[in-house]
Amino acid sequence: MHVDMDAFYVSVELRTRPELRGKPVIVGFPGDRSVVLSASYEARAFGVKSAMPMAVASRMCPQAVIIEPRHKLYYEVSAQLMAIFGSVTELVEPLSVDEAFLDVTGAIRRLGAPRGIGEMIRRKVASELGITASVGIAESKFVAKIASTRCKPDGLLMIGPDETVPYLHSLPVGALWGVGAKTSDVLARMGIRTVADVAATPVSTLKRMLGAAGEHVYQLSWGIDHRAVTPVRLEKSIGAEETFAVDTGDDALLHREILRLSHRTASRLRSSGMVARTIALKLRFADFSTITRSRTVQTPVDSAQLIYSVALQLLESVGDRTMTVRLVGVRAEQLEEAARTSLQLSIDRRDDNWRAAEQALDEVARKFGSKSVLPARLMEPGTGPE
Numbered sequence: 396m397h398v399d400m401d402a403f404y405v406s407v408e409l410r411t412r413p414e415l416r417g418k419p420v421i422v423g424f425p426g427d428r429s430v431v432l433s434a435s436y437e438a439r440a441f442g443v444k445s446a447m448p449m450a451v452a453s454r455m456c457p458q459a460v461i462i463e464p465r466h467k468l469y470y471e472v473s474a475q476l477m478a479i480f481g482s483v484t485e486l487v488e489p490l491s492v493d494e495a496f497l498d499v500t501g502a503i504r505r506l507g508a509p510r511g512i513g514e515m516i517r518r519k520v521a522s523e524l525g526i527t528a529s530v531g532i533a534e535s536k537f538v539a540k541i542a543s544t545r546c547k548p549d550g551l552l553m554i555g556p557d558e559t560v561p562y563l564h565s566l567p568v569g570a571l572w573g574v575g576a577k578t579s580d581v582l583a584r585m586g587i588r589t590v591a592d593v594a595a596t597p598v599s600t601l602k603r604m605l606g607a608a609g610e611h612v613y614q615l616s617w618g619i620d621h622r623a624v625t626p627v628r629l630e631k632s633i634g635a636e637e638t639f640a641v642d643t644g645d646d647a648l649l650h651r652e653i654l655r656l657s658h659r660t661a662s663r664l665r666s667s668g669m670v671a672r673t674i675a676l677k678l679r680f681a682d683f684s685t686i687t688r689s690r691t692v693q694t695p696v697d698s699a700q701l702i703y704s705v706a707l708q709l710l711e712s713v714g715d716r717t718m719t720v721r722l723v724g725v726r727a728e729q730l731e732e733a734a735r736t737s738l739q740l741s742i743d744r745r746d747d748n749w750r751a752a753e754q755a756l757d758e759v760a761r762k763f764g765s766k767s768v769l770p771a772r773l774m775e776p777g778t779g780p781e
Contacts, residue, residue, distance in 0.1 A: 396543075398495055398513075398528055399531075400494065400520075400529075401526070403469070404422040418437055418459075424449070431447045432464050434459075438452075470631060475523070476493065480497055487626055498624035513551050530550075537572055537615055537618070571593065573608070574612065578605065585604065594613070633727045634726030636677060636725070637652055638722045653706045657699045657706060661698055664727055668732060669730045670731055674728070676689070678724075688710075697733060
């Protein structure tokens with residue numbers, strides 16, 4: 396089963412703000428350069444979505460109440476949530492702070508039928524944590540995830556083996572895991588608009604259109620997904636920081652250090668099999684005051700170049716810096732398993748090219764050391780060719 400909280404950050408905040416229930420609520424830092432972290436379903440009715448710029452969200456829903464996020468609290472509630480899952484089965488695979496796959500096969504004899512287990516989990520989450528969960532139940536991860544998405548908010552949907560293919564074939568092609576807007580447009584130009592259309596298309600045709608992913612999309616259209624629930628330790632964040640020997644106000648030096656930290660962070664992400672949805676930049680000034688800026692990206696990343704690009708945008712968002720910088724840090728947050736997001740399809744291959752190049756650097760570093768091959772900007776003076 397796939398268990399997913401409903402508007403998690405908002406739901407946690409409403410536990411102490413019950414007067415806001417039923418009203419449009421947005422969790423995020425106010426300001427034109429910030430993004431929406433979570434939105435209540437009342438705010439979503441106005442078009443507000445996660446990762447949307449706050450300026451856009453405020454125009455869409457000016458009456459929304461904006462609550463600044465409390466990440467420490469969210470992680471505490473997440474730990475309690477995972478403990479509830481662990482009381483049901485040892486086979487829990489967290490996907491983020493508020494969702495996980497559970498293999499409950501071994502719990503059926505002890506706790507009863509899958510539907511009853513799902514309802515029990517929903518009751519415990521509601522009574523112990525004061526938030527609501529949606530539960531999808533099926534024979535595979537992919538179909539369970541679709542089921543939980545389709546029964547939101549605060550619902551449960553079980554799709555049995557005999558119901559799987561008919562149910563999938565009734566859905567639009569965008570329901571397939573990894574088929575985004577661009578890929579949907581490519582398929583639509585060939586008259587493929589539903590999952591049933593995908594299932595009726597020869598694999599060879601899908602491969603010509605989508606590359607190697609074509610066969611995978613075809614298998615999903617028939618509900619084929621053999622991945623097991625794999626328990627993992629979910630890291631909260633991965634990052635690196637550096638204190639300058641001498642406080643600096645030199646932007647070129649700051650950019651160079653941010654690039655170095657982006658490569659260290661990206662390398663750690665890839666080695667741990669994780670990708671990040673949020674990139675954060677930390678600056679500590681000469682007077683020891685510290686600020687942090689973060690941005691959530693549309694597609695999870697583990698590429699240094701993409702992390703560096705976001706970090707530079709965050710640096711620019713700080714505005715006029717009159718004080719020199721003592722420390723700079725780059726951190727990847729909202730981590731997910733790379734295997735989960737590798738199914739996302741991209742028509743534009745430039746991002747994949749960066750990732751492929753950095754994976755090659757990983758291999759060189761493993762064989763010859765981390766400083767064997769570096770971006771030219773990170774080479775120390777005097778180490779280049781004569």
